[in-house]
Amino acid sequence: MNSPADSPMDSTAPDRPLGARDRDDEGRARNARPRDGLGRPLPYGADGVPRQPEGVVRPPEETVAQAQRLLEEGKPFHAHEVFEDAWKSGPETERELWRGLAQLAVGLTHAARGNATGGARLLRRGAGAVTDWSASASGQRRPYGIDLGEVADWARRLAGDVEGGVTVDAGVRAPRLRG
Incomplete structure (x- = not known):
């Protein structure tokens, strides 16, 4: 059997054997390719946008502030990763809130x-x-200062624009999470 050293090399990553997968220290698959601001993979060795570290537990206010900054910078893919951390690490009662916000960031992406x-x-x-989370959380419309009604309205307006053929600049069309 051939060892990785005997394998043909990947032309996009000359230091990687063809078919080799990026793995983290625990052996889980991780894509180490650099990415642009919208999360699209770039060729190995290209300068990309630094990725958000995964699995970071942040206070909710920090999550909102960091995601807002990334959204304003035109990096909704990266904002989605921040929301995803809150979704996976936050209290069960808030998971749908953070998941919905992550979906909005991916939609913008x-x-x-x-x-x-x-x-x-x-x-x-x-x-x-x-909207559903707000209704199930006793009508809570402004968790951590996020105006959920306005954010939902923004998303529906943008969806209509996108379907109408409007070209979207992620930074220009980023939502204001806190009114």
Whole structure:
């Protein structure tokens, strides 16, 4: 049997044998390719946007502030990763809130990449999720200062624009989480 050293090399990553997978220290698959601001993979060795570290437990206010900064910088893919950390590490009662916000960030990502169908679908799904969470949380409309009604309205408007053929600049069309 051939060892990785005997394998042909990947032309996009000359230091990696063909078919080799990126793995973290625990052996889980991780894509180490650099990415642009919208999360699209770039060739190995290219300068990309630094990725958000995974599994970071942040206070909710810090999550909102960091995600807002990334959204304003036109990096909704990276904002989604921040929301995803809150979704996975936060209290069970808030998981749907953070998941809905992550869906909104992914919807904006797809819209900015030119994927109108996927972008609109995720924007509407995220708007529904934060609206449903608000209703189930005794009508809580402003958790951590986030105006969920305004954020849901933003997502629905953007979904309509995307379906209407409007080109989306992620930084320009980023939501204001805190009114």
